[in-house]
Structure formats: C-alpha cells, structure tokens
Amino acid sequence: MPHILSTIIFLPLLGALVLAVIPARREALIRFTAAAFNAAVLGCVGALCVLFNHQNGGMQFAEDHSWIGQVGIRYSLGVDGVSLALVFLTALLGFLACLASDRIRTKVKGYFIVFQILMTGMLGTFLALDLVLFYMFWETVLIPMFFLIGIWGGPRREYAAWKFFFYTLAGSLIMLLGIVAVYFWAEPHSFSMITLARSTASLSPVVQGALFGAFFLAFAIKIPVFPFHTWLPDAHVEAPTPVSVILAGVLLKMGTYGLLRICVPLFPAAMTMLALPLGILGVINLVYGACVAFAQTDIKKMIAYSSVSHMGFVLLGVAAMNSTGFNGSLLEMFNHGIITGAMFLLVGVVYERAHTREIGAFGGLASVMPRYAFFLTFMALASLGLPGLSGFVGEFLSLAGVFVAFPSVAIAGAVGLIALVVLFLVMIKKMLWGSPGKGVSWPDMGLKEVCIILPLVVITLAVGFYPDSVLQYQKHTIDILVKLL
Amino acid sequence: MTHDILFILPEVVLAAGALFILVCGVFGCRRWLLGFLALASLTLAFFVLPGGSNTASSAFSGMLMGDAFGFAMRIFFLVATVLAVLLSMGYRWQDDDDAGEYFFFLLVATACMMLAVSSGNLMMLYLSVEMLSIVSYVLAGFLKRDIYSTEAGLKYFLFGALSTGLMLYGITLVYGLFGTLNLADINARLALSGVYAPTLILAAVLVFAGLAFKASIVPFHMWVADVYDGAPWPVAAFFSVAPKALGFALLVRVFFGSSALMHSGWPGITAVLAILTMTIGNLSAFHQDNVKRLLAFSSVGQAGYILAGLATGLLGLQAAFFYMIIYVFMNMGAFASAALLSPNRMDLAAYKGMGQRAPWGAMFFTMFLLSLAGLPPLAGFLAKFLVIRAAVEGHYFWLAAAVVLNSVIAFFYYLKVIKIMYMDKPASVKEVAISRDGYLLLAISCAAVIGFGLWPKPLLDILAVIFA
Numbered sequence: 036m037p038h039i040l041s042t043i044i045f046l047p048l049l050g051a052l053v054l055a056v057i058p059a060r061r062e063a064l065i066r067f068t069a070a071a072f073n074a075a076v077l078g079c080v081g082a083l084c085v086l087f088n089h090q091n092g093g094m095q096f097a098e099d100h101s102w103i104g105q106v107g108i109r110y111s112l113g114v115d116g117v118s119l120a121l122v123f124l125t126a127l128l129g130f131l132a133c134l135a136s137d138r139i140r141t142k143v144k145g146y147f148i149v150f151q152i153l154m155t156g157m158l159g160t161f162l163a164l165d166l167v168l169f170y171m172f173w174e175t176v177l178i179p180m181f182f183l184i185g186i187w188g189g190p191r192r193e194y195a196a197w198k199f200f201f202y203t204l205a206g207s208l209i210m211l212l213g214i215v216a217v218y219f220w221a222e223p224h225s226f227s228m229i230t231l232a233r234s235t236a237s238l239s240p241v242v243q244g245a246l247f248g249a250f251f252l253a254f255a256i257k258i259p260v261f262p263f264h265t266w267l268p269d270a271h272v273e274a275p276t277p278v279s280v281i282l283a284g285v286l287l288k289m290g291t292y293g294l295l296r297i298c299v300p301l302f303p304a305a306m307t308m309l310a311l312p313l314g315i316l317g318v319i320n321l322v323y324g325a326c327v328a329f330a331q332t333d334i335k336k337m338i339a340y341s342s343v344s345h346m347g348f349v350l351l352g353v354a355a356m357n358s359t360g361f362n363g364s365l366l367e368m369f370n371h372g373i374i375t376g377a378m379f380l381l382v383g384v385v386y387e388r389a390h391t392r393e394i395g396a397f398g399g400l401a402s403v404m405p406r407y408a409f410f411l412t413f414m415a416l417a418s419l420g421l422p423g424l425s426g427f428v429g430e431f432l433s434l435a436g437v438f439v440a441f442p443s444v445a446i447a448g449a450v451g452l453i454a455l456v457v458l459f460l461v462m463i464k465k466m467l468w469g470s471p472g473k474g475v476s477w478p479d480m481g482l483k484e485v486c487i488i489l490p491l492v493v494i495t496l497a498v499g500f501y502p503d504s505v506l507q508y509q510k511h512t513i514d515i516l517v518k519l520l
Numbered sequence: 521m522t523h524d525i526l527f528i529l530p531e532v533v534l535a536a537g538a539l540f541i542l543v544c545g546v547f548g549c550r551r552w553l554l555g556f557l558a559l560a561s562l563t564l565a566f567f568v569l570p571g572g573s574n575t576a577s578s579a580f581s582g583m584l585m586g587d588a589f590g591f592a593m594r595i596f597f598l599v600a601t602v603l604a605v606l607l608s609m610g611y612r613w614q615d616d617d618d619a620g621e622y623f624f625f626l627l628v629a630t631a632c633m634m635l636a637v638s639s640g641n642l643m644m645l646y647l648s649v650e651m652l653s654i655v656s657y658v659l660a661g662f663l664k665r666d667i668y669s670t671e672a673g674l675k676y677f678l679f680g681a682l683s684t685g686l687m688l689y690g691i692t693l694v695y696g697l698f699g700t701l702n703l704a705d706i707n708a709r710l711a712l713s714g715v716y717a718p719t720l721i722l723a724a725v726l727v728f729a730g731l732a733f734k735a736s737i738v739p740f741h742m743w744v745a746d747v748y749d750g751a752p753w754p755v756a757a758f759f760s761v762a763p764k765a766l767g768f769a770l771l772v773r774v775f776f777g778s779s780a781l782m783h784s785g786w787p788g789i790t791a792v793l794a795i796l797t798m799t800i801g802n803l804s805a806f807h808q809d810n811v812k813r814l815l816a817f818s819s820v821g822q823a824g825y826i827l828a829g830l831a832t833g834l835l836g837l838q839a840a841f842f843y844m845i846i847y848v849f850m851n852m853g854a855f856a857s858a859a860l861l862s863p864n865r866m867d868l869a870a871y872k873g874m875g876q877r878a879p880w881g882a883m884f885f886t887m888f889l890l891s892l893a894g895l896p897p898l899a900g901f902l903a904k905f906l907v908i909r910a911a912v913e914g915h916y917f918w919l920a921a922a923v924v925l926n927s928v929i930a931f932f933y934y935l936k937v938i939k940i941m942y943m944d945k946p947a948s949v950k951e952v953a954i955s956r957d958g959y960l961l962l963a964i965s966c967a968a969v970i971g972f973g974l975w976p977k978p979l980l981d982i983l984a985v986i987f988a
Contacts, residue, residue: 103902103980212924
C-alpha cells in the first residue's frame with residue numbers, strides 16, 4: 036500500500052466533502068456518515084499498525100514528491116515509532132469522540148464537517164516530514180478548533196475560543212519564522228526533517244538555541260508548559276465533551292510530539308544545553324498543575340489542570356535525553372491521551388445527567404451509578420499512576436530516565452506525583468462515596484456509553500500489564516534518536 | 521507604424537468597446553447586456569495582446585515599451601477588470617441608471633492602466649496615471665444622489681490632484697537633471713555616473729510619493745477608508761486591487777530599472793515604510809465596526825506585505841508579485857462577498873447569522889478572509905510565506921518578524937468578521953439571495969485562492985521567467 040498515509044490524512048477531508056452535500060435536516064445520515072468515515076480511518080490506521088515493521092526504526096510507508104519545487108517545499112510523509120502511537124491515538128479518539136457527539140443537537144452538519152477537517156489537520160501534523168507541510172497541517176487545526184469551542188461550547192465559549200486561538204496562533208507564527216530561518220541556515224537548504232537532522236547538528240549552539248527557541252515557544256504553548264497554560268482550562272471547560280476529548284487527547288500531544296520530532300533531532304546541542312531548564316519546567320508543570328487542580332471545584336477544570344501536571348512527566352522524559360526518558364515520555368503521551376480522553380468522556384456522562392460539574396453537587400454516586408463508579412475509579416487510578424495500569428509505566432520510565440540525568444529533578448517530580456495521588460483520591464471520595472445527596476438519582480451508564488469507554492479501559496489495562504505492546508513499536512526509533520545526541 | 525498600432529491594439533479595442541457601451545447605454549440597454557459587452561471587449565483585448573515573447577520591443581519612438589513584465593501586467597489588469605465587471609453585474613444597485621457610463625469608465629480605466637504599465641517614458645507614464653485618476657474620481661462619486669459617494673469623489677480628487685502634482689514636479693526635476701524622460705536613457709546615464717545628487721533624491725521621493733498614493737502606502741493612505749466607504753461597493757473593490765497593483769508595478773518600472781538601487785537607501789527606507797503600512801493598516805482595521813472600512817484598512821495592511829517583498833529587491837520581487845496576483849482574487853472576493861451579502865448596510869451587525877442566512881456566501885467570505893489572514897493551505901499563506909522567505913534570505917529579520925507580528929493582529933479582525941457570521945444571533949433569519957453572476961465571481965476567485973495555494977507551481981514558473 037504505497038499511499039496509505041495520504042489515504043489516512045485525506046479520508047476525513049473526503050468525509051467533510053461528502054457531508055457538505057448531505058442536506059442539513061438529515062441528521063441521522065450525517066451522524067452515520069461521519070462515524071463511518073472515522074471508522075474507515077481507524078481501520079486504515081489499524082492496517083498500518085499491522086503492516087508496520089517494528090524492528091525498523093526508520094521512516095516507513097514514506098511518500099515523497101516535489102510539491103512547490105521553486106521554494107523547496109516537498110510533499111513528504113512517513114511514519115516511524117514516534118508517530119505511529121500518536122496516529123493510532125488520534126484515529127481512535129476521533130472515532131470515539133464522533134460516537135460520543137450525540138449531545139450536539141444544533142448545527143449538526145457544520146459540527147461534523149468541522150470535526151472532519153480537524154481530523155485531517157491532526158493526522159497530517161503527525162505524519163508530515165516536511166517542515167512547511169507540518170506547519171500547514173498544524174495551522175489547519177486552529178480554525179476548526181476555534182469553531183468547535185466557539186459555536187458548540189458552554190456559556191463563555193467565545194472568550195475561550197479567542198484565547199485558545201491567539202495563544203496558539205502567536206506561537207505557531209513564531210515557529211514559521213523559525214522554519215524559514217532553519218532553511219537558510221542549514222546547508223544544503225531544505226525543509227525536510229530527515230535532511231535537516233543530518234545537517235543542522237553542525238550549526239553553532241547559539242544558532243541552534245535561537246532556532247530551538249522559535250520552535251519551542253510554539254510547542255510550549257500547545258503542550259502547554261507553565262506559564263503558557265492559561266488557555267487550557269478555559270478551552271476545556273467551555274468545549275463540549277467530544278471536543279475536550281480531542282483537545283486533551285490529541286492536541287496537547289502535537290506540542291510534545293514536536294519536541295521529539297523536531298527539537299531533538301534538529302537541535303541536539305541546544306537540547307543538551309537546555310535539558311536542565313526543560314526538566315525544571317517539567318517539575319513546575321507537574322507540581323503546579325496538580326496543586327491548582329486540587330483547588331478546583333469544577334471537575335472538568337480539575338482534569339484540565341491534571342493534564343498540565345501529566346504533561347510535566349512528558350517534559351521530564353524529554354529532558355532526560357536518554358532512551359529510557361524518551362520511551363517514557365512517548366508512552367506517557369499515548370497513555371495520557373487514552374486515560375484523560377476517558378476521564379473527559381466520564382465527566383460528560385455526569386454532566387449530561389446533572390447539568391453541573393461542581394464537585395460538591397455529587398456524592399454517593401457509587402450507590403446510584405455503580406458501573407459509572409467503577410469506570411471513574413479505574414481511570415482515576417490509572418491517571419494517578421497505580422502499578423498495573425498504563426499510567427504508571429510511562430510515569431515511571433520518565434522519572435527513571437530523568438533520575439539518571441538529573442537526580443534532584445526526579446526527586447522533586449516524584450514529590451509532585453504525591454500531589455496527583457491525593458488529588459484523584461479526594462476526587463473519588465467526594466464524588467463516589469458517602470450518601471447520595473438530594474436529587475442524585477440518575478440512570479447508570481447506558482450500553483452505548485459503556486461501549487465507548489470500554490476500548491480505552493482495555494488499552495489501559497493491556498499497556499499496564501504488558502507495556503511492550505506499545506513500547507515495541509517505538510524503541511528502535513528512539514534508539515536512533517538517542518544516537519543523534 | 522503598423523507595429524505601433526498593433527502594440528496598442530488591446531487598448532484601442534477597450535476604448536472602442538467602451539464607446540460602444542456608452543452609446544448602447546444611451547439607448548437604454550439593460551445592465552446585464554452592457555456588462556456582457558464589457559466582458560466581450562476585455563476578452564477581445566486579451567486576444568489581440570501583442571506577443572508574450574521576452575524580447576523587448578518599443579512603440580511610438582520609445583513612448584511605450586513591451587517586455588514580459590509589461591505583457592504580464594496587461595493581462596493582470598484585464599483579469600482584474602473582468603472580476604470587477606462580474607461584480608458590477610451581480611451586485612444589487614440601488615438604481616439602474618447610467619450603467620452604460622459606468623462600464624465605459626471601468627474600461628477606460630483599464631486601458632489607462634495598461635498604457636501606464638507599458639510606458640517607456642515618464643511623460644507617457646504621467647499622462648496615463650493622470651487619466652486613470654480622473655476616471656477614478658468620477659467612479660468614486662458615481663452614486664450621484666448619495667452624498668457620501670460625492671464626498672468620496674471629491675476627497676479622492678483633492679488627495680489625488682496633490683499627489684499627481686508632486687509626481688509631475690519630480691518628473692520635471694528628472695528632466696532638468698538628465699535632459700530626457702526616456703526611462704532606459706535615464707537608467708543608462710545613472711549606471712554611468714552613479715552620482716546621487718540631492719536634487720535626484722528629491723525627484724525620486726516626489727515620484728515615489730505619487731505612486732505610493734495609488735498603492736496606498738503609509739503615509740499616503742489617508743484617502744483609502746473614506747473613498748472606499750463612500751464609493752459604490754464594486755468600485756471600491758476595483759480600486760482596492762487594480763490601481764493599487766498599478767502603483768506597485770510602476771514602482772518597479774521606475775525604480776528597479778537601475779541596478780544601483782540596492783546600494784542606495786531603497787531597501788532600508790521601503791522596509792520601514794512597509795512596516796509602517798502594514799502596522800498602521802492593521803491597527804486601524806482592528807476596531808472598525810464598518811465592514812467596508814475594515815476591508816479598506818485591511819487592503820492598506822496587505823499593501824504593506826507587498827511592499828515588504830519589494831523592499832528586499834530582486835529577491836522579493838517574485839514574492840511581491842505572487843502576492844499581488846493572489847491578492848487580486850482574495851481581496852476582490854472578500855469585497856464581493858461582503859457586497860453581495862449586505863449591499864446596503866455596512867456595519868458588522870448586518871452580517872450576523874450569515875452562516876445560516878446565506879451558507880454559501882458566508883463560506884466564500886470565510887475563505888477569502890482566511891486567505892487574507894494567511895491561513896494555510898490557502899494561497900494567501902503561500903504569498904505571505906514567500907515574502908517572509910525573501911526577507912529572511914536577505915537578512916532582514918526584523919522585516920520578517922514585523923510581517924509575522926502583523927499577521928497575528930490581522931487574524932484578529934478577519935476572524936472577528938467570521939465569528940459574527942457564524943456565532944452571533946441574527947435579528948432576522950431572512951435568507952439572502954445572491955445573483956448568478958455574483959456566485960460566478962465568488963467561485964472563480966475561490967477556485968483561484970484554493971488552486972494557487974495547492975498548486976502554485978505554474979504561476980511561480982511564469983514569475984521566474986518574467987523576473988529572470
């Protein structure tokens with residue numbers, strides 16, 4: 036299958052075009068078509084995982100065509116261990132979020148069209164190997180997300196949409212400057228990430244540092260790294276449930292993916308030089324995110340801040356600059372996508388019933404909604420890093436990696452982990468235990484809701500018990516990456 | 521002699537077509553028929569354009585000259601006018617009077633621009649520009665019963681008369697210094713002496729001022745918002761693309777002929793002017809609540825990006841003209857969709873809920889605004905990318921950074937319009953009907969904006985040949 040990657044990227048866009056010609060009043064057909072296209076994408080990604088040779092750490096299924104030859108922009112795609120897991124994550128969460136969109140009742144057609152364009156942007160970002168192509172897909176994500184939050188969001192949706200948009204836009208335009216600058220500084224001039232990885236290492240550390248800064252700012256806003264994180268809670272709180280799933284599950288990973296895909300291979304000297312500050316930022320994210328999350332009374336905001344905290348682990352893993360750390364970091368990205376995606380789905384379940392997300396409004400849910408209580412507990416335990424579930428593996432590897440490089444940073448991070456544990460246990464206690472409050476009598480999770488959550492539960496358990504199921508795909512690529520340093 | 525006539529045949533065809541339309545208008549032909557005649561004249565003019573060969577030719581003893589650049593620019597003006605004619609046919613005018621005169625002026629303006637860009641002599645250049653200006657003043661004040669339109673015409677006239685006067689003064693100084701007005705001779709003389717007398721600099725500044733007025737470069741942009749605001753929508757759309765492009769084309773004609781340019785103050789001064797133009801344009805557009813004024817200031821901002829391309833000299837020349845070609849489609853498209861969606865009310869509130877009231881029109885408007893903002897993969901992104909690339913290649917990092925910062929500001933107000941169309945509740949949900957000609961124009965422009973964004977190769981190849 037020579038064009039499988041192009042197929043994966045543009046299938047959702049085709050879906051958007053098909054949706055555009057369906058009359059707006061045929062909502063059931065629209066929902067079905069959108070789900071069908073996302074299922075097809077997931078199927079293609081599944082085939083990709085099967086065909087993927089995990090002994091080979093290099094680029095596979097590569098496509099490379101001259102596109103705008105006069106300027107040096109190429110249409111080049113490829114998948115390796117760093118991107119495969121994230122592509123799978125995107126396709127899976129995209130499909131599940133699409134199924135979980137039945138609470139979207141207004142402007143259904145527009146919603147799914149925009150959603151499909153968003154999918155194309157995200158998949159393209161993870162598969163592009165040309166910096167300009169990468170940038171194009173990266174920017175493609177912005178406008179759909181602006182609409183998804185701004186039209187279908189909560190009461191303060193417009194504010195949240197603007198904030199999200201301008202934080203990301205400012206960062207990405209600076210990245211554009213970096214892209215053009217790296218093109219002219221590198222010999223031979225190129226936008227190809229593969230070619231650049233061989234040529235930029237000879238640049239002086241100062242130049243590397245400047246270029247790294249331009250890229251890092253864009254990624255830091257997307258991840259988000261403290262102090263650029265303030266858009267995240269607003270965006271999450273206002274976004275509808277499926278959009279929150281995508282936002283936390285996939286969009287944040289675009290930033291951390293950029294660190295591993297672009298910053299590490301292209302600017303190794305700068306990365307080595309700045310590893311310690313990066314690690315410190317990671318610890319700040321971890322501790323600060325968990326502490327702020329603890330103070331929240333809105334469950335969605337709480338999980339949003341816990342995402343900030345988890346991104347701290349990813350940063351720690353990258354700062355380790357060794358293969359354990361990188362493996363942990365990448366695995367944590369995947370796990371966080373699965374676990375937090377599930378958490379947002381679960382928050383959506385109670386919000387639909389209670390129409391509030393105030394943690395004080397709940398209590399004793401375990402006796403009213405036992406199935407819900409099970410899933411929430413399970414995911415919260417995974418999120419806080421209980422051994423045997425997937426969250427633990429990624430967090431442990433990240434910490435272990437960074438311990439080799441900067442022991443004190445690792446110790447500080449481990450302390451932050453305690454805050455995360457307390458946070459989730461307290462959340463479980465407040466929401467599930469105790470006696471049910473007044474008016475707490477909602478139906479338990481239905482079959483469809485369980486079916487949407489179940490794949491995520493299975494993956495969490497599988498990765499927890501057998502981490503190699505994901506690690507085997509990535510470790511050879513990471514070995515190559517580490518050799519570049 | 522035949523050669524000379526053949527050279528100006530397209531302009532002759534346009535003038536003849538214009539006169540014919542004027543006569544038809546007197547006998548009460550309908551607007552669509554007159555528009556159709558105008559399109560026919562433009563098409564015929566295209567087919568009689570003399571050769572696209574690279575070899576330079578001249579006509580009327582050096583008054584006019586033909587080269588690849590001139591040839592391309594003449595096509596450019598024909599295309600821009602075709603778009604303007606389509607908009608004039610599709611737009612809902614308040615009254616249907618004087619349609620004949622309207623198309624007459626439009627075609628004459630096109631002929632003037634084509635002559636101006638083919639000028640080999642500063643006198644010829646001045647005459648064409650002046651004639652264009654006079655036609656433009658009439659077009660701006662075309663709605664006779666509308667006091668704002670009259671005001672626009674008068675304002676345009678006052679500013680325009682001053683700036684062409686300045687340019688004429690500059691040209692007389694050039695004549696005093698060189699004893700000739702032939703551009704090729706002047707450039708040859710400059711290359712020999714290489715001396716820059718203060719008088720020459722003064723002359724250059726005066727000529728620059730005259731052309732910058734047309735291109736709406738800060739500080740010669742003051743007229744833009746008021747004139748666009750008062751002029752009828754199709755006229756404003758036409759002004760925002762064609763005469764502006766002429767300003768830039770003539771800047772290149774006059775200033776890029778001499779190779780000494782890059783060693784003079786040109787790059788620094790134009791880069792600063794470019795930054796001022798984009799920043800002032802974008803900041804002024806930022807809090808406009810009148811869509812026409814917003815688009816007017818946005819067109820000033822866009823002029824800044826084009827000038828930023830020219831500031832880096834030959835490096836950015838291709839980028840600047842690529843930008844200009846894309847700009848014609850996206851800006852014409854934006855003006856046209858704004859005009860077609862709300863012909864009479866121009867405040868932002870009139871566009872509330874357009875996403876439901878006119879789904880296709882709103883979608884087209886969104887595409888043009890996003891392209892103006894520079895969102896990939898639309899062509900506006902690539903245009904901006906090329907400008908940034910040229911600036912970085914020429915080591916003007918601050919210029920590149922200014923373009924980037926301005927893009928952030930500009931995104932805000934473009935997105936504000938989109939937000940109002942899709943997220944605000946409308947006062948009424950009455951559907952907005954858009955005419956067939958209007959849709960044709962929007963579809964052509966949108967196809968260009970998407971097509972050149974995804975497949976710019978042919979266009980870049982052509983530009984590479986022109987500026988080889």
